[in-house]
Amino acid sequence: MKVIIDQDKCVASGQCVLAxxxxxxxxxxxxxxxxxxxxxxxxxxxSLREAAALCPALAIALEE
Amino acid sequence: xxxxSAPTHHxxxxxxxxxxxxxxxxxxxxxPPELSELRAHAPVSRVRLWDGxxxxxxxGYADQRALLGDPRVSADVTRSGYPxxxxxxxxxxxxxxxxxxQDDPEHARQRRMVTxxxxxKRVEAMRPAIQRIVEELIxxxxxxxxxxxLVQAFALPVPSLVICELLxxxxxxxxxxxxxxxxxxxxxxxxxxxxxxxxxxxxxLDDLVGEKLAHPAEDLLSLVAExxxxxxxxxxxxASMAQLLLVAGHETTANMIALGTLALIEHPDxxxxxxxxxxxxxxxxxxxxxxxxxxxxxxxxxxxxxxxIEVGGVTVRAGEGLVLANDxxxxxxEVFAEPDRLDVGRNPRRHVAxxxxxxxxxxxxxxxxxxxxxYSTLYRRIPGLRLAADIEQIPFKHDGLVYGVxxxxxxx
Ligand code: HEM
Ligand code: SF4
Numbered sequence: 001m002k003v004i005i006d007q008d009k010c011v012a013s014g015q016c017v018l019a020x021x022x023x024x025x026x027x028x029x030x031x032x033x034x035x036x037x038x039x040x041x042x043x044x045x046x047s048l049r050e051a052a053a054l055c056p057a058l059a060i061a062l063e064e
Numbered sequence: 065x066x067x068x069s070a071p072t073h074h075x076x077x078x079x080x081x082x083x084x085x086x087x088x089x090x091x092x093x094x095x096p097p098e099l100s101e102l103r104a105h106a107p108v109s110r111v112r113l114w115d116g117x118x119x120x121x122x123x124g125y126a127d128q129r130a131l132l133g134d135p136r137v138s139a140d141v142t143r144s145g146y147p148x149x150x151x152x153x154x155x156x157x158x159x160x161x162x163x164x165x166q167d168d169p170e171h172a173r174q175r176r177m178v179t180x181x182x183x184x185k186r187v188e189a190m191r192p193a194i195q196r197i198v199e200e201l202i203x204x205x206x207x208x209x210x211x212x213x214l215v216q217a218f219a220l221p222v223p224s225l226v227i228c229e230l231l232x233x234x235x236x237x238x239x240x241x242x243x244x245x246x247x248x249x250x251x252x253x254x255x256x257x258x259x260x261x262x263x264x265x266x267x268x269l270d271d272l273v274g275e276k277l278a279h280p281a282e283d284l285l286s287l288v289a290e291x292x293x294x295x296x297x298x299x300x301x302x303a304s305m306a307q308l309l310l311v312a313g314h315e316t317t318a319n320m321i322a323l324g325t326l327a328l329i330e331h332p333d334x335x336x337x338x339x340x341x342x343x344x345x346x347x348x349x350x351x352x353x354x355x356x357x358x359x360x361x362x363x364x365x366x367x368x369x370x371x372x373i374e375v376g377g378v379t380v381r382a383g384e385g386l387v388l389a390n391d392x393x394x395x396x397x398e399v400f401a402e403p404d405r406l407d408v409g410r411n412p413r414r415h416v417a418x419x420x421x422x423x424x425x426x427x428x429x430x431x432x433x434x435x436x437x438x439y440s441t442l443y444r445r446i447p448g449l450r451l452a453a454d455i456e457q458i459p460f461k462h463d464g465l466v467y468g469v470x471x472x473x474x475x476x
Contacts, residue, residue, distance in 0.1 A: 011172070011422050012179035014187075014429045019413070021184075031179035031186075054413060056424035058133050 001045055002063040005033050009059035016060060019051035020044060033059065080118055083111035083387060084363055092460050093327055093358060094404060099123055099392040108376030111387065119147040119385025120378070121364070125396035125416065127376050128365075128388040132421035136371045137386065139423055141165040145368045147385035149465060155255035156248060156262045161301075162308040168422060174305065175426060177291050181230065181284045187429040190226070194437045197225050202445050211452030211475040218442070219321035219472070220314065223434055227313030230430075231306065232283025233272060241265060245311045249465040251363070262307065269310065270303035284309070309427075316360065317431050319461070319468030321438050324354045326458065326472060327406065328443070329451055334408045339443040347440045349411035351432055354439075356415035357406050359391040362467040365419055390416040448476035 003023060012031030016024040023040045024033055040048065045064075052060040085096035102109055103123035111121040122128050131137050140146065141157045148154040157165055163174040180186065201218050208217070220242060228235040247253050247261035269285075276289035285306055291297040297305070328335040338350050364387040373380045380386065393416045395403040400412055418425035425431070443449060451458075452473040459470040 009422075011175060011424065012183065012426075013424050014182070014184040015424075017184040018429075026183040026185065027180075028183075029180055030176050031183035032176075050413065056133070056418075056420050057422055 001042065001048065002039055003035060003037075003048060004061040004063065005035055006057075006059040006061075007032050007034075009057045011057045011059075013056050015054040015056065016051040019054055020047040023048060024051060080110050080112045083113060083121055087462070092455070092458075093323075093330075093406075095359070095362070095389070095391040095395060099389055100395065103392050103396060108378045108380070113147055114150055115148070117147060117385065119145075119387050120380055122376065122386060122388045123392040124376065125393040125399045128390060128393045128416060129420045131367065131373070131375060131386060131388060132365060132416075132419060132423075134373065134421075135168075136369065136373055137367045137421075138167050138370050139165055139171070139367055140167050143368050143383075145383045145385045147366050147368070147387055149363050149366065150251040150253070151255050152253040152258035153251065153465070156258040159259050159262050160266060160304040160307060162304050164308060164312075164423060171422060174297070174301070175422075177288065177296070178284060178305070178309070179426065181287070182426055182429050184429050187433050190230070190430070191433050191437065193229070194222075194226055194434055195441070198222060198437050198441050199445075202442060206446070211473045214325060214472040214474045215318070215322045215469065216471075219325075220318045222321060222438060223314040223317035226317075226430070226434060227310060230284055231309060231313070232276065232281050232285045233269075233310060237268070240268065241310060242314070245315050248311055249315055250463060251465060252463045265307045265310070266300075266303045269306040270299060273299060273302045273306060313427055313430075315466055316427075317434050319360045319466050320354065320358065320431070320435055322472045323358055323360060323468045324435070324439065325442070325449070325474075326451070326455075326469060327354060327358060328439075329449070330455065331406050334406055335443060337408050338439055339447060341440075344436070344440075345411075346409060347436050348432070350408035350439055351435045352412055352415060353406065353408050353410055354435070355417035356394045356400070356412045358467070359394045359415075359417045360467045361417070361419075361465065362391045363465055364389045364391075365423075390419065446476045449474055450476065 010033045023037050023044055025036050027034055048062055052062050085098045088097050107124040108120050108122050110118045112118050163171045201221055205217055224238050225235055244261040244265045247257055273289045276286040280286040288302050288305055292299055292302045367386040369380045369382055369384050371382050397403050418428045452475040461468045
């Protein structure tokens with residue numbers, strides 16, 4: 001599974017970090033999303049789908 | 065106001081119902097019953113507001129998320145067609161413009177000036193301090209007289225102390241800003257009262273911004289002041305932003321603490337699960353469920369369409385107002401099984417109690433931690449906590465932008 005984030009769209013809600021902390025983090029200076037793993041292991045799939053569904057800015061896309 | 069007794073079938077007639085609608089007698093935690101009827105039969109339909117305008121009311125969860133995430137939908141209160149909640153709010157918004165009522169790119173530019181302070185990591189780092197604040201207030205409750213009003217003695221002080229610490233606002237001024245914040249979110253306040261309240265708050269915060277410019281400290285207002293020095297914000301914008309953060313930062317959470325406690329007292333089985341749990345996951349789930357179930361920001365997200373938009377079988381024309389009733393969205397049976405049941409274990413993370421789209425609550429990580437600390441501590445430390453009045457005597461904030469209780473007499 002591949003994760004694509006759009007930092008321009010991100011509004012720093014933190015929802016993805018709560019849903020999948022092993023994959024998403026936030027930049028120190030402005031809380032904007034950063035990826036910890038671009039191709040996370042398959043067992044993260046469920047929490048990744050949750051993160052993508054929760055993201056209020058529609059800034060997370062998944063390629064399965 | 066609409067009477068709530070007779071069932072209505074507005075969808076089937078040409079009559080346009082008034083909005084907001086009233087909650088049913090004896091159901092203080094449930095949205096007005098007409099909302100579920102509309103959601104089932106006419107999920108996008110016109111309502112009539114205080115000023116006679118007839119924006120679209122959107123009652124279904126999926127439609128609400130689609131519209132709130134749609135760049136053709138604007139939160140700009142200066143556009144004609146924007147469905148204001150009251151004359152007072154309209155006047156107040158003309159007085160002070162903040163990013164909650166602006167569109168991108170300006171919204172994003174200003175929001176990003178303060179997002180760092182609300183990141184998950186930064187807010188988690190505040191958890192021990194929040195725990196300390198909560199424990200100390202409970203120590204005082206236990207040492208003081210009873211019955212006691214939980215709103216004044218606990219629900220308001222917790223978030224006020226926390227936001228003061230974060231912003232760098234002196235807590236000893238809390239009477240001043242709590243009284244004015246209350247006026248700002250009361251839909252029955254007159255334009256004169258609303259404008260006076262916002263002017264006084266902004267003048268106060270402008271002084272503080274000036275102080276932070278002269279003596280920068282380790283707080284969020286100093287960072288906002290820094291933006292003034294850098295030429296990125298005017299003094300007026302900075303003071304207005306500070307006002308938004310201060311008001312949004314304590315009124316909402318205070319209502320979730322008091323109303324959440326009342327809802328749990330009225331659902332003793334759910335209260336017992338929260339009180340007896342050692343599991344942070346259950347506590348986090350209880351917070352999400354109470355946010356969903358109570359949806360305290362209950363007068364709908366307000367927007368205006370910038371282009372023609374097809375939604376729920378109707379065409380919303382450019383320039384028409386939209387009211388997205390997230391209280392109804394959070395009770396949508398398509399998304400939440402048995403939506404009217406309070407179940408603290410269900411972890412309904414997809415609720416829209418913080419809104420959706422680019423304006424989704426900036427303070428949500430902070431609100432979550434505050435509520436997790438409160439719900440996991442208060443009932444454990446005061447296991448006999450109960451109402452010291454009949455629920456019929458509790459004054460609910462039917463007239464507020466933010467729902468809750470004015471007073472909550474409790475004893476133990
Ligand atoms: C349980 C408590 C809270 C609830 C239920 C809540 C609810 C909301 C909702 C529904 C919105 C969306 C408004 C819209 O789309 O029109 C919002 C936005 C906002 N909230 Fe909260 N809020 C809470 C706590 C806080 C806290 C603690 C802060 C801290 C400062 C805060 C600051 C804000 C700000 C600044 C916005 C505007 C965001 C933007 O426009 O980008 N809120 N909140
Ligand atoms: S959930 Fe979306 S908006 Fe929120 S931090 Fe993650 S990417 Fe950004």
